[in-house]
Amino acid sequence: MDLQDQGVIDSGCSRHMTGNMSYLTDYEEIDGGYVAFGGNPKGGKITGKGTIKTGNLDFENVYFVRELKFNLFSVSQMCDKKNSVLFNDTECIVLSPNFKLIDESQVLLRVPRKNNMYSVDLKNIVPKGGLTCLFAKATSDESKLWHRRLGHLNFKTMNKLVKGNLVRGLPSKLFENDQTCVACQKGKQHRASCKSKTENSISLPLHLLHMDLFGLTFVKSLKKKMYCLVVTDDYSRFTWVFFLATKDETSGILKSFIIGIENLVDHKVKVIRCDNGTEFKNREMNQFCEMKGILRQFSVARTPQQNGVAERRNRTLIEAARTMLADSKLPTTF
Structure with a gap:
């Protein structure tokens, strides 16, 4: 009976409720359904709501339940107004926003x-030394947010930061990985490697020629040559290097080279593999390759094939540079 005239601060109560209408001001009747509470398994009917004024703090939207014998004040409803509620061993304190x-x-x-x-x-029990600390489980959105804020840090390390209180502002919660971070999933993907062949599919010289043109060089030769054309036979790895003043000379040099080398070696050039540069892909070269029946294969940018051509080209740069300084008038062979 003493509790009928007292208000109980209850963290387990979802809404303010009272069974005494005399405490309510601004009362209005509502049809709020039913509420269940201890001591009365049938619960009670919510028939109205009003305000209980205490001076500095007013309890608004207090439900009137006639069957209730207590005055219950919900902690969560007070926190909805941005107040903080503090309990200690002697009192309960409601703090301002x-x-x-x-x-x-x-x-x-x-x-x-x-x-x-x-x-x-109670399932989320994290031992620390000889003590047992309880951490609330973070929601999925909180876990994703702090995972991104910390530079996509793995969740095991994040929980270590929480236990050690090593990051200011990091919530003291247990973070779990739900495997939904798209950036982490893509970052762990591996590109399939191109396995090297154990046997060469080319069985004759001049069957496949790799070629590339590089320049402008930083230093001109004595004959003002600024470009270098590298041609490599896939079967023998024999390499020819030609020095050019301009890119326009490429088509003429290649035509003369192919005709001459075919007569010298007594084999036909069947395939040319190069990039999509205009020095290889133009009307003059198109007509020449069509007449000779030469198939051209153009590599795509940043592919293993093009990278392989670049690697073979770079291996010849040092020797080509030496010859370029000498400014030989004839194509140099290696």
Whole structure:
């Protein structure tokens, strides 16, 4: 009977409720359904709501339940107004919305709010030394947010930061990986490697020629040559290097080279593999290759094939540079 005239601060109560209409001001009748509470398994009917004024703090939207013998004040409903509620061994303190926690290290346990109640998940027990600390389980959105904020840090390390209180502002919660970070999934993907052949598919010289043109060089030769054309036979790895003043000379040099080398070796050039540069892909070269029946294969930018051509070209640069300084008038062979 003494509790009928007292208000109980209840963290397990979802809404303010009273069974005494005399405490309510601004009362209005509503059809709020039914509410269940201890001591009365049938519960009670919500027939109205009003305000209980206490001076500095007013309790608004207090439900009137005639069958209720207590006056219950919901902690979650007070927090909805941005107030903080503090319990200690002697009293309960309702703090203003301006209250800020000075030191996060003083927080020993954080319990999340769910369904207007604050409940501890006893399954999430994290041992620390000889003590047992309880951490609230972070929601999926919180885990994703802090995972991105910390530079996509793995979740095991994130929980170590929480236990050691090593990051200011990091919530004291247990973070779990739900495997939904697209950036991490793509970052761990591996590109399939191109396996090298154990046997060469080319059986004759001049069957396949690799060629590339590089320039402008930083230093001109004595004959003002600034470009270098490298041609490599796929079967023998024999390499020819030609020095050019301009790119326009490429088509003429290649035509003369192919005709001459075919007569010298008594084999036909069947395939030319190069990039999509205009020095290889033009009307003059198109007509010449069509007349000779030469198939051309153009590599795509940044592919293993083109990278392989570049590697073979780079291996000849040092020797080509030496010959370029000598400014030989005839094509140099290696």
